[in-house]
Amino acid sequence: MSQIPQAAIALAKRFEGFHRIPRSDPMRRAHPYICPAGYWTIGYGRLCKPDHPPINEEEGEAYLRQDLRTALTATLRYCPVLATEPEERLAAVVDFTFNLGAGRLQTSTLRRRINQRDWIAAGQELRRWIYGGGKVLPGLVTRREAEVALLLRNA
Numbered sequence: 001m002s003q004i005p006q007a008a009i010a011l012a013k014r015f016e017g018f019h020r021i022p023r024s025d026p027m028r029r030a031h032p033y034i035c036p037a038g039y040w041t042i043g044y045g046r047l048c049k050p051d052h053p054p055i056n057e058e059e060g061e062a063y064l065r066q067d068l069r070t071a072l073t074a075t076l077r078y079c080p081v082l083a084t085e086p087e088e089r090l091a092a093v094v095d096f097t098f099n100l101g102a103g104r105l106q107t108s109t110l111r112r113r114i115n116q117r118d119w120i121a122a123g124q125e126l127r128r129w130i131y132g133g134g135k136v137l138p139g140l141v142t143r144r145e146a147e148v149a150l151l152l153r154n155a
Helices: 006-016 057-078 080-084 087-100 102-106 109-115 119-126 138-152
Strands: 040-042
Touching: 006 057, 006 087, 006 138, 057 080, 057 087, 057 102, 080 087, 080 109, 087 102, 087 119, 087 138, 102 109, 109 119, 119 138
Parallel strands: none
Antiparallel strands: none
């Protein structure tokens, strides 16, 4: 099994952030919150129930690694060509899968373009995934552009 690409970890941390509510918690733990797409989330973008207990940053990083490992496994299952591509490409798609879920990758035109090694078309497909809760989210626009930059590096 491949290692989680460092660029995928960096992307997830950059775009998810470790959300905490320091004024209400002197221990600076993350508490569940509703993300812009409307899901209960904690730490670095881990889906949770509203009553999830607060977590510290170390626990958040452990959750992130578990979630990225799941995303990596799914990404390589649905896009096996990425196993022999530069790590940046794998990182871009792992971050996409972490952010939107394996089901979205599995049924997407993005998957088809990746497996055809049509990187330009894959980049165009990535740019389409910018909606959350039925509206364009500026953070997703920025995130997809960062993923496209990795996907097309050395193309």
